[in-house]
Amino acid sequence: MLKSKKALLLFIGIIIPMVSGLVAILKGHSNNKQQSLVLYGNVDIREVDLGFRVAGRLQEIYFDEGDYIKKGDLLGKLDSTPYQDKVKKAKAEADSAKIASISADKKFQRRQIAITTSAISEEDFENSMLNLKQLQANFQAAEANLASAKTDLSDCLLYSPSDGFILTRIREPGTIMSAGEPVYSLSLETPVWIRSYVDEPDLGKIYPGMQAEIITDSSGDKVYKGHIGFISPIAEFTPKTVESPQLRTDLVYRLRVIVDDPDNGIRQGMPVTIKLLQKTTN
Known part of the structure; x- marks a missing residue:
């Protein structure tokens, strides 16, 4: 009986540190992976x-x-x-x-x-x-x-x-x-950019040059690469033409996402989904 208790205590003493270490490692990996902020916008090719x-x-x-x-x-x-x-x-x-x-x-x-x-x-x-x-x-x-x-x-x-x-x-x-x-x-071929809007709580998560992935409804699995080229310093009400999960009366900031690899699959006025890639560290 005494031997069984000693064995159990020894097992617990070994397992608990291992589990704690594994949790810490997984948490660290989770904190260091790329997360994405999803926005919506429209292709705004210059004319x-x-x-x-x-x-x-x-x-x-x-x-x-x-x-x-x-x-x-x-x-x-x-x-x-x-x-x-x-x-x-x-x-x-x-x-x-x-x-x-x-x-x-x-x-x-x-x-x-x-x-x-x-x-x-x-x-x-x-x-x-x-x-x-x-x-x-x-x-x-x-x-x-x-x-x-x-x-x-x-x-x-x-x-x-x-x-x-x-x-x-x-x-x-x-x-x-x-x-x-x-x-x-x-319609000018380059540059091709997307007009989108971000609400105030998420404004601090983005910055000029931030990498982005752009997906259109018609592109299938194709993902276009891009980056933020401009963030407006002035707040405005969400335009009626912009899809937004927030209320239309919310104040938002306009931003421009420049498409790095445009082709004929991106056309003027096309609605797109933008994933802004942000990397957080532990």
């Missing part, structure tokens, strides 16, 4: 309206909705005939002003020699100098006008400022365009 800087008749347009374009692609052009005529006229005026300026300069040089011998009056000399300055200024203005006319002519061609997809083809050939009127709506 830009493309148009000509000058007015005119739309002559040609080369892309349709859904087409992928690259930076520098020629998208369309205006009828450039009026602007070609303006360039010709401006060049003729610049050439005429140049000739007049050269002639006035030669005349002024002769006046400089004549004034030293008192062959002309001081007033004639000053008038010659003022005339030269005026004609030189006229020549500079004519050159500036020519440069402006050439710029307007080049603006009859519309080039893509970035890679992306044509969202909307707004105008068709033959349309009389005003300056700045949009012809296309372009």
Whole structure:
């Protein structure tokens, strides 16, 4: 009987420390593993309206909705005939002003020699100098006008400022365009980001650069990688368009999650689930 009690005490003395150590190890692993904060948001790809800087008749347009374009692609052009005529006229005026300026300069040089011998009056000399300055200024203005006319002519061609997809083809050939009127709506390919919101209790758990996993309803098992690029310093009420498990009247902070590996599976306005990965230490 005594031996049995001793054996039991010995067993308990060995088992309890082992169990305690195992619990501590498991707790440590649990505290050090990555946890996730789940948020909801929508893909917010940037858009830009493309148009000509000058007015005119739309002559040609080369892309349709859904087409992928690259930076520098020629998208369309205006009828450039009026602007070609303006360039010709401006060049003729610049050439005429140049000739007049050269002639006035030669005349002024002769006046400089004549004034030293008192062959002309001081007033004639000053008038010659003022005339030269005026004609030189006229020549500079004519050159500036020519440069402006050439710029307007080049603006009859519309080039893509970035890679992306044509969202909307707004105008068709033959349309009389005003300056700045949009012809296309372009969805920029990069960067792709997600607009989401976090409530105040969770605000301290996130930070710029924090890693994220993004899942869409249509992506299946595919998980996109991303990170927090911006956290608003100003609180606002939860927008009605945002899915949130909290009440709509709660104050939240807007954040932007940048997608690191976007593809055609992420489209504008698409609802997504965001898992912000946070690592806690013991």
